[in-house]
Amino acid sequence: MPLILTETQDAIGTIVMNHAQKRNALSEALIGEITTALECFREQNIRVAVLRAPAGVKVWSAGHDVSELPDRGRDPLGWSDSLRVLVRAIQEFPAPVIALIEGGVWGGGCEVAMACDILVATPEATFAITPAKLGVPYNLGGLLTLINMVPLPVAKEMLFTAQPIPTAQALNLGIINYIKPAAEIEAFVYGLASQIVANSPLSISVMKEELRLLASARTLSPELFERIQGLRRVVYDSHDYQEGLNAFREKRKPRFQGE
Numbered sequence: 001m002p003l004i005l006t007e008t009q010d011a012i013g014t015i016v017m018n019h020a021q022k023r024n025a026l027s028e029a030l031i032g033e034i035t036t037a038l039e040c041f042r043e044q045n046i047r048v049a050v051l052r053a054p055a056g057v058k059v060w061s062a063g064h065d066v067s068e069l070p071d072r073g074r075d076p077l078g079w080s081d082s083l084r085v086l087v088r089a090i091q092e093f094p095a096p097v098i099a100l101i102e103g104g105v106w107g108g109g110c111e112v113a114m115a116c117d118i119l120v121a122t123p124e125a126t127f128a129i130t131p132a133k134l135g136v137p138y139n140l141g142g143l144l145t146l147i148n149m150v151p152l153p154v155a156k157e158m159l160f161t162a163q164p165i166p167t168a169q170a171l172n173l174g175i176i177n178y179i180k181p182a183a184e185i186e187a188f189v190y191g192l193a194s195q196i197v198a199n200s201p202l203s204i205s206v207m208k209e210e211l212r213l214l215a216s217a218r219t220l221s222p223e224l225f226e227r228i229q230g231l232r233r234v235v236y237d238s239h240d241y242q243e244g245l246n247a248f249r250e251k252r253k254p255r256f257q258g259e
């Protein structure tokens, strides 16, 4: 049973995340199907991709598939982690990716949505960044995506509280481009996509890549990188990280001890 549905029409490709029973948790299997679909779109010279869940969902994506996170002692969000692979696939896709968002966007789902180039959400959508809720050591790529999107105090509030923010606040912060009612969002997104399709795909794909390179242009000395990796190891080596995973698996609230 495929975990996504895809469609292409008029140089616009659509990917529908369709793993309802796990609330589109970003498992390796779901991510593999999305990245394969993006590769097919690239071969078909698709000029805009739309990433969405089925109309009317309550959850756009429940974020990283927690059941696939490693136990303590191993970096859960390293370079080759499937969620990082998906974020890079979206950012490096040679055409704009529009996130059509209905429902709750959780954890790594926010990073996937924020990796998209244009975000359009319904008024009921919410956005929650959750590493603190699980005791997970967020990675630099994820933090960079976030601080490129929102002011530092807002990034800290979202990270430290792990609470969902409503679409209206996301619009005010510039995280999303538009809010559209559920009855109108599809026509609006595909209208936007058609405007983009009418323009030069070469100019657009080069500008997208220039902006990606500019946004990621940060100087980080090897010593600073190692310091940061050491800090992250403190978290994924901790009992709290294991407690976060155990609590999720046992469907109970975690009891973090700070060690």
Ligand code: LCV
Pocket: 021, 022, 023, 025, 026, 059, 061, 062, 063, 064, 065, 066, 067, 104, 106, 107, 108, 109, 129, 130, 131, 132, 133, 134, 136, 138
């Ligand atoms: C695996 C799941 C998941 C899930 N993984 O339905 O950003 S970081 O660093 O935090 C990163 C590590 C990350 O992204 O972590 C994940 C962050 N995500 C969350 O904290 C959201 C966790 N999920 C929920 O709070 C609820 O599932 C929501 C509110 C999304 C939907 O609630 P609802 O009552 O509609 P259930 O909770 O009953 O979930 C339905 C099934 O999907 C599984 C969940 O375990 C359940 O499986 P079973 O039917 O086998 O019990 N599921 C949900 N989210 N992230 N599996």
